[in-house]
Amino acid sequence: MRIVISQGSDKYLTARVTQKMSEVIKKDGVNARGKRGVLDDETGLFEGFDFNQNAIFGSVVYLKPEVSVNRQTGEVLAKMPAHNSRIVIAAPRGATHYRFFGCASNINFELSEFTTLDDESDFIEVGNAAVPETVLDVSLSDGQNQNLNLTSPIFVTVGVSFFQDVNGEKYPLKNGSYNAVKIAKVDTGV
Secondary structure, eight states: OHHHHHHSOOTTHHHHHHHHHHHHHHTOOSSOTTSOOOOGGGGGGGTTOBSOTTSOHHHHBOSOOEEEEETTTTEEEEEEOOEEHHHHBOOOTTOOEEEEEEEEEEEETTTTEEEEEEEEOOOEEOSSSEEOOEEEEOOOSOSSOOOOOOOSOEEEEEEEEEEEEETTEEEESGGGTTOEEEEEEEEOOO
């Protein structure tokens, strides 16, 4: 999830992920203490996790992402509903544009293997214009829609980043401190 972490996280992210992972591991009721691990069905505790405590997704974007996961084909879509950016995006002062971004990660904790794909929208101007539905295609497929039958947990992350337009060039605002990122869905596969 490097792409989303680099676009919107705070300096305490590692500590907060460690704390959440500790909660997940403590839910392992199968293995003895000291040998507990990550059980796929408990990874759902990460759903709603915000990567940037300085910019909570729900207080920056007043939309609920619609996420669909097809484990057979690997198709993963995150849709941001049509909206008016002036009403549903709490853009920081100086921002002229924003863009949505996201990723899907299929993580096998037992084998320490993962696959991650990311996508981002075009730049969207902050203003009163109607913005059509934005679809982020973060599909984990090989493009041939073969029967992948993914069994490990799939984490779908969605975020927003802000920019300022200066003479046609888009510059990120303040090293991403205003960017909001959250885990919109965890499909545990169980």
